[in-house]
Amino acid sequence: MSRNFSTEYHQILDAIDQIDPVKYGYTRNHIDGAVTYLSPYIARGVINTRMVLEKMIEKGYRLGQMETFVKELCWRDYFQRVAQAKNINTDIRQEQSMVTNRAIPVAVVNANTGINAIDKAIRDLYASGYMHNHCRMYTAFLTCNLAQSHWLQPARWMYHHLLDGDWASNACSWQWVAGTKNGKKYYANQENINKYTGSNQTGTYLNKSYEELYPAEIPAALTEYATLNLSTNLPTTNFEDWHADWPTFIYNYYNLDPLWHKNENGNRVLLLDPNVFSDYPVSDKCISFILELSKNIPGIQIFTGSFEELKQQHPAGDYYFKEHPLNSGYQGKEEPRDWIAPDVNGYYPSFFAYWKKAEKSILKWMEN
Ligand SMILES: Cc1cc2nc3c(=O)[nH]c(=O)nc-3n(C[C@H](O)[C@H](O)[C@H](O)COP(=O)(O)OP(=O)(O)OC[C@H]3O[C@@H](n4cnc5c(N)ncnc54)[C@H](O)[C@@H]3O)c2cc1C
Secondary structure, eight states, X not given: OOOOOOOOHHHHHHHHHTOOHHHHHHHTTSTTSOOOOOHHHHHTTSSOHHHHHHXXXXXXXXXXXXXXXXXXHHHHHHHHHHHHHSOTTSOSSSXXXXXXXXXXXXHHHTTXXXXXXXXXXXXXXXXXXXXXXXXXXXXXXXXXXXXXXXXXXXXXXXXXXXXXXXHHHHHHHHHHHHTTTTSOOOXXXXXXXXXXXXXXXXXXXXXXXXXXXXXXXXXGXXXXXEOOOOOOOOOOOBOXXXXXXXXXXXXXXXXXXXXXXXXXXXXXXXXXOHHXXXXXXXXXXXXXXXXXXXXXXXXXXXXXXXXXXXXXXXXXXOEEEEOOTTOOSXXXXXXXXXXXXXXXXXXXXXXXXXXXXXXXXXXXXXXX
């Protein structure tokens, strides 16, 4: 059965309360492990990584007990920093090698790769908007490193369907698998997939040792490719109640934080810029999800158009927004997002280098 993601704010906070960061550490790689399913809320800016860690600290967990969990939260922040500093739409550190196409295998789109656990994960992605991290890695590996597709179009396909679609985490993770981020491609064989997905499949094109897999011929099942024409269906503007003497708070696909400027008067606008969604298209399921999440923000109204168009129609008053690399043409008072280690910014070529600094910042925070 596919997972259902509540959009009620109090249930989202309850889910943070339920996290077992210790169990997480030794089970997270398994698809039935104690993962949090919080990414759709973190990616949509309803909650943030700092809030999650704060709760764990409040509960008395020590860093040593929950290091794996904290590191994963920091992977998220790390990729956000990479996206602030670099153009992540091109190969970050080195060109992807062994590329024969800039499309996506039809078998991946149709959940028909012949690898049962991956096919099920893709079907579940379509049904629920979620995929476990390991299945994302397997899907990207099959696509980039076996079917020899360049990572960009397949990443756009996965982003389109994920409720947690976050271009920084998405593009950087695909690049990590394809070897353009750190120079090493990720490989998995059937034994690995069986181990972490609880499947028991044999006789597939992945039933090989790693030496036999790399570099392999493209398996026959993956040799047909498609170019997808992805688009977004946006709702129409529903925006009537405007107070010229109030400030305006801009919410968008990456900021649906109900606590942001909560107790102030303000025009609250969910800005859906068609240009951004044309570059980064998302499914109807993702749009329904954000519309439901936005109901946690009293008085929010929808404006479908660009920031410039909004400002032209309503020039008066101050505009506030949270910083994000995809905010196209925003003007006004930019406020920072919340980070686990706000003082660790700029570009770090490796997560390890970032973590060394972030860990110090976290320990300092925990001491106070
Ligand atoms: C090919 C590929 C594409 C991905 N695309 C996205 C994406 O579009 N959006 C997205 O949020 N994550 C993406 N990830 C990272 C990761 O798979 C998801 O964040 C995680 O699976 C979300 O599920 P969860 O909330 O149950 O995570 P948990 O395992 O419970 O982790 C807790 C939180 O830590 C962060 N996190 C955990 N693992 C990672 C990771 N490997 N990289 C970055 N952050 C992490 C997430 O914010 C997550 O919510 C991608 C990974 C791969 C390999």
